[in-house]
Amino acid sequence: MASRIRIAPSILSADFARLGQEVEAVDRAGADLIHIDVMDGHFVPNLTIGPVVVRALRPHSKKPFDCHLMIAPADPYIAAFAEAGADIISIHPEAGPHPHRTLQLIRSLGKKAGYVLNPGTPIETIDPLFDMIDLLLIMTVNPGFGGQEFLGSQLEKIRAARVRIENSGREVMLEVDGGINPGTARQAIAAGADVLVAGTAVFHSGDYASAIASLRG
Numbered sequence: 001m002a003s004r005i006r007i008a009p010s011i012l013s014a015d016f017a018r019l020g021q022e023v024e025a026v027d028r029a030g031a032d033l034i035h036i037d038v039m040d041g042h043f044v045p046n047l048t049i050g051p052v053v054v055r056a057l058r059p060h061s062k063k064p065f066d067c068h069l070m071i072a073p074a075d076p077y078i079a080a081f082a083e084a085g086a087d088i089i090s091i092h093p094e095a096g097p098h099p100h101r102t103l104q105l106i107r108s109l110g111k112k113a114g115y116v117l118n119p120g121t122p123i124e125t126i127d128p129l130f131d132m133i134d135l136l137l138i139m140t141v142n143p144g145f146g147g148q149e150f151l152g153s154q155l156e157k158i159r160a161a162r163v164r165i166e167n168s169g170r171e172v173m174l175e176v177d178g179g180i181n182p183g184t185a186r187q188a189i190a191a192g193a194d195v196l197v198a199g200t201a202v203f204h205s206g207d208y209a210s211a212i213a214s215l216r217g
């Protein structure tokens with residue numbers, strides 16, 4: 001069985017002119033993790049946040065910083081994100097030829113390692129690396145932008161990921177990212193997810209606390 005549901009607001013949909021206060025506000029509103037979308041305009045068609053911003057945000061919350069790297073290559077920047085205050089660093093296997101090496105690097109820096117499956121990336125991709133991860137992230141949109149529609153076609157992959165985690169006997173977080181609202185949250189939880197990323201549903205709501213509460217199912 002999945003454990004307690006955790007909510008990770010994605011600051012991609014926050015007011016960037018007030019990012020520190022936005023992080024404090026979702027922290028107070030019950031966020032379990034702070035999801036930080038790092039994009040390079042190359043691996044994905046959008047440019048967002050680098051390690052200097054992560055460092056600047058670090059004093060604004062004690063909650064774990066969940067850094068989702070959508071950059072290629074990722075390896076040259078892993079140490080900078082670790083030093084800036086990331087707690088979890090997640091990578092896409094398409095971002096470089098040596099994901100095993102990248103996961104090793106993340107763990108060698110004392111951080112939790114996450115692995116992200118794009119909608120077109122099969123679940124089997126994780127099998128040879130399963131022992132190396134602390135978090136498995138299933139994308140339910142194409143990465144790059146907030147506000148896209150949840151891809152129900154990925155529910156099967158969430159279920160297959162849950163089976164792998166249970167069979168492993170290990171504590172691996174199963175995170176879902178993209179198009180999460182109260183309705184799709186319920187579907188993702190039923191499929192086995194236990195960490196839900198939500199950008200639009202939290203930051204475009206009038207009330208962060210009730211938006212977060214309404215995602216827990």
Ligand code: DX5
Binds near residue numbers: 012035177180
């Ligand atoms: C998309 C990002 C997501 C995004 C989710 O590439 O990885 O974290 O911010 O936004 P919503 O919740 O609006 O789909």
Ligand code: ZN
Binds near residue numbers: 068
């Ligand atoms: Zn993300």
